[in-house]
Amino acid sequence: MKHTIAVIVENKPAVLTRIAGLFSRRSFNIESLSVGATDNPDYSRMTLTVQGDDVVLEQVIKQLSKLINVIRVSELEPGESVERELAVIKVSADRENRGEIMQIVNIFRAKIIDVSARSMIIEATGDESKIDAIVQLLRQFGIKEMARTGRVSMVRGTRVIKA
C-alpha cells in the first residue's frame, strides 16, 4: 500500500542525506520525494511516498521523528488531502500532429510552454493518475524527454502541518 507523508525539517545542510540514508539503512521503500521551501525560511517541507503496510508506515514515521533535524512527521490520508504533481514533457511535434496534441493538452488543462519546429514542451499538473493518463496519450507522438516532480500534498480544510 502506498502512503503519503509530509515531513517538516530544519533547513540545514545534509538533512536530505539523513532522510535518504535512513530509508536505505532501514530498507524502507521510498517511491518519490519532493523537497521545497515553506512559508518559514528556517524550515523545508518534504513529501514522501512510501510503499508498505501499516507496520512499515509506523516505523517510517517513528524513525523519521527520531532525527534531530526533523520537526514534524504526518501521514496524509488519501481521502482527506489534495495531492498534486507537475510534469514537463517534451514531445515530437510537427505541422501534421501539432493540432491533435494541442487538443489533448486542452482536455487535460495542461499548457504548452515551448514550441519549436519539431517539438513542444507540455506542462501538466494534477494527481498522479492524471499525469499518467496524459503521458499515456502523448506516447503515440513520441516522448523525447520527461521530468516529474513527485507528489506534493496538503490536508483539506483548516488543519495545518507546519513547524
Added chain:
Amino acid sequence: MSLTDDRECPGNDGDAPRKMTGAEAVLESLKREGVDVVFGLPGGVLLPLYDAIYHSEIRHILVRHEQGAAHMADGYARATGKVGVCIATSGPGATNLVTGIANAYMDSVPMVAITGQVNTFMIGKDAFQEADITGITLPITKHNYLLRSAKDISRVFREAFYIARSGRPGPVLIDLPRDVTVEEVEFTWPEVNLPGYHPSTKVHEMQIKKAAKALMEAERPVIYVGGGVRYALAHRELFELATKINAPVTTTLMGIGCFPEDHPLSLGMLGMHGTKYANYAVQESDLLMAVGARFDDRVTGKIATFASHAKIIHIDVDPAEVGKNVRVDIPVVGDAKNALVALIKEVQPKPKSAWNERVEAWKKDYPLKYVPDMNVIKPQFVIEKLCELAPDAVITTEVGQNQMWAAQFFVHMDPQRFISSGGLGTMGYGFPAAIGAKVARPECEVIDIAGDGSFLMNSQELATAVVNDIPVKVAILNNGCLGMVRQWQELFFEKRYSATILGRTSPDFVKLAEAYGAVGLRATRPSEVEPVIRTALATDRPTIMDFIVNPAEKVSPMVPAGATISEILELEWCEEAHTSHLEKIYADSRREILGSEEWA
C-alpha cells in the same frame, strides 16, 4: 522549547564573554559539561586543539589506536553513566573510530566523539587525510555535526552532550575543521534549543494503569529487563516492583546486574545462551513485561513463536522500539525509572504462587553447569574463581565464548559492574573498555574477561595502561581458537574448522605483557588458577593472566539459530578424545606455521 538537562549540565557562570581561539572554546565547552578526562590521539589538523589540551586541566589519555579511544570512552560512560569523550584526527584517525562509534550506537552509550577535519576551504577537494566522517557516521550516530565557524562551537558542544545523554542515549560526533580551531571567538554558553528533539521521558498514566492491571491479573508473569533499566539507573525500582508482586526477572546481556542474580526471583540471562529456566519461563508466561529491552534476535530466537501465550507490555524510552520486532499489547513510552515508580504505586502486593514454585523447580532441575576437571582448566572454573575472589570487580568482556561464560558464571549484582559489547558484538572491545572503566572508577578492581583471539585485536592498549598507570587486569581464557565460531563449525559444519584454529600460535601473552612493562602470569593447571588470580589482584600494575583452558569446551546451553527459545539444547560435554583431537589440529597448524613442534 528550551531544554536543559537537570542531571549534569552546569549553567552560565555569568561572566562577560571572553575572547579565545576555537580550540580553547572546545576545551571550555568540555569543562562546562563536566568532562574530566578525554581519550585520544593527535594528528596534523588537531595541532591547535592539542596545544589547547596541553594548557588545559582536563586529563588527556593518549591511546595507541583510535579504536581504543572510542571503546575507552564507551567503557568510561558505562561505568559512570556520564558522557564519554574521545578524540581522533581527520581521515584515518576518524575512520578508526568508526567501529567504536557503531558499538556505542548499538548499545545506546552516551558518547561525544570529536574528530579533526581539514580546513573548511579544502573540504571536498580530497585533501591530505580528508574523510567525510559525518557522512560515514550518519547511520551510526544519534546525531552529528560538521562545524563551519568557531562561533557555533559552544552551542554545538552543548547540544551534542545533551543529545548524547538524554532520551535513549547514544554517540554524537563533532567534526572540527582545522581553521575553525584557530579562529578567534567570543565565548558564550547558549541554552539548548532543539525544536525537533523532544525525548519522551514522562509516562502515560492510562498506559501505566493498564500495565498494572495486567500485572495483577497475570498468573504467570515474567519481567524481561534490558539496558534501558541500567541507563535509567532504575534497578532499585525494578527490585521493589518485582519483589512486591513476586514476578520472576530475566535480563538481557545489556541488562545484566539490574537484578541481583542470587535472588530467588532471578532467572539470569535469557536467549541464545541464556539459562534454560529463563527461556522456559518466558515461553510459558501469560504476561511478559519488557523494560528497556528491544526484542533482539539473540533474545527472541524464532520471533513468530516467542512468548506466544503472553500478553506483552513494552516499556521503552524510544517510541520506535515499541512494535518494531513484536506485537505489543500495552505500549508504555517513557523513562524506565518513571514507569517503574508509577507501576510500584499502582500494583498491590502479590504472594508467591504456583508459578513461582514452577520457576524454582526449573531452576533446580536445569542449572547452568559444566563438568569440572582435575587436569585441564575449564574456562567456567576460571570465571567462578574470579567471582569468588573479586565479587565486587567491574567485569568487562570481549566477544564470543569468553563473553557468554562471563555472563553465565559470574554472579552479577550491580548494573554498572558488567560491561560488554552486546548489539555490535565487537571483539577487541573489552580491554580498552576496561581501561575506560578503571579511569572512571579507580577505586574498583576492573577485570577484562578475554579470549586469545579478541585480546589481540586491541592489545596495543597495553602501552596506554602501562604509561598512564591504569592497573586493569586481563583474564585470557586461552583456548587457541576463535572459540564461538569453532563451536558453530563443530555443531553445524561437521567439524571443518575453517580459519578458526589459532593453535598455540598466538604470542606468548606473558612475554607480551612484560614487553609492554605490564605483569604477565600463566596458569596451565586447575590448581594454579587461584594463586594466579590472587597474585594479579595483589598487583597494582596492569596484569595479564593467561589461562590455558580446554580448547574443546563449548558454551551451553544453546538455542540453535532460528529455533524457538524453549528448544534450548544442553550441549554434550567434550570428551577427552575431542580435546586431544583439537590439540592435534593445533600441533599441525603450529608445525605448518613455524616448522617446529615445540610450544614454549
